[in-house]
Amino acid sequence: MSSAGTEHNRMIAEQLSGLISSGRFVHAFLFCGGDRSAREEIGAWFAKALLCEEKSGRPCGRCRSCRSFDSGNNADFIGTGLPEGRASIGVDSIAELQKKLSFKPVGGKYVAVISDAELMTAAAQNKLLKTLEEPSGEAVIILLAERRDAMLDTVLSRCSVYVLEEAEKDADPALLEAAERLHSLFESDAPYYRKKECLSLILESKEGTKELALNFLDIFEDVSADAAVTKASAAGMTAAELAETARRQIKQGHSVPYTLKQMCLGMKARR
Numbered sequence: 001m002s003s004a005g006t007e008h009n010r011m012i013a014e015q016l017s018g019l020i021s022s023g024r025f026v027h028a029f030l031f032c033g034g035d036r037s038a039r040e041e042i043g044a045w046f047a048k049a050l051l052c053e054e055k056s057g058r059p060c061g062r063c064r065s066c067r068s069f070d071s072g073n074n075a076d077f078i079g080t081g082l083p084e085g086r087a088s089i090g091v092d093s094i095a096e097l098q099k100k101l102s103f104k105p106v107g108g109k110y111v112a113v114i115s116d117a118e119l120m121t122a123a124a125q126n127k128l129l130k131t132l133e134e135p136s137g138e139a140v141i142i143l144l145a146e147r148r149d150a151m152l153d154t155v156l157s158r159c160s161v162y163v164l165e166e167a168e169k170d171a172d173p174a175l176l177e178a179a180e181r182l183h184s185l186f187e188s189d190a191p192y193y194r195k196k197e198c199l200s201l202i203l204e205s206k207e208g209t210k211e212l213a214l215n216f217l218d219i220f221e222d223v224s225a226d227a228a229v230t231k232a233s234a235a236g237m238t239a240a241e242l243a244e245t246a247r248r249q250i251k252q253g254h255s256v257p258y259t260l261k262q263m264c265l266g267m268k269a270r271r
């Protein structure tokens with residue numbers, strides 16, 4: 001695994017690698033959570049490792065299978081997902097996949113990856129269920145989905161489910177600056193109106209206020225948690241907890257200005 005992987009995702013890759021070497025695994029996997037690129041990356045890595053002729057648990061990168069995988073010509077790999085110009089993955093896409101799986105693979109087995117699997121209609125998932133229940137040969141089906149709850153319970157029960165973690169992104173410099181300013185005001189016990197100034201960037205934004213606020217709270221929580229560790233700041237710990245609460249409330253639909261105000265008012269530096 002490379003860059004998009006967090007420590008947690010690399011641990012998942014290790015587990016998967018162990019499964020391949022042991023040869024004992026189910027024939028359907030669901031990777032959900034994380035960001036799209038992390039899901040795509042682990043899905044491709046796992047597919048390549050499953051197809052690798054060395055069977056060492058990870059892609060060797062040298063065998064015929066690995067090389068054809070890299071050039072996008074591995075006949076035993078089937079990649080599918082949202083058809084162009086469509087809003088969902090329908091039964092026709094699954095029928096097409098099942099047709100491909102009915103032919104004999106070149107190597108030992110087929111590995112199919114379904115990207116954006118959360119966009120499969122219920123009918124498509126039901127159709128896929130048949131393949132999950134009675135896989136043709138040794139075929140392995142890998143589903144990549146944003147959310148686990150978008151999948152039918154019957155599909156989930158057939159899959160080995162792995163929840164990925166979001167890869168760290170570089171923070172927006174303006175939000176980072178505002179978060180650092182707010183944290184230092186918190187530590188110095190500055191009055192509310194000064195803390196509120198740090199939030200103007202979010203409160204005055206017309207579009208994506210909720211998204212922006214959640215993004216800001218993530219950064220603020222990181223800044224506070226860092227301060228708690230590096231400067232043994234008691235204020236840092238409370239700030240991280242307040243940020244966590246605020247984020248949960250905003251996700252539940254509480255008003256952004258009200259929640260952020262409550263967060264600032266709750267900031268009392270403990271000394």
Ligand SMILES: [Zn+2]
Nearest residue numbers: 052060063066
């Ligand atoms: Zn290989």
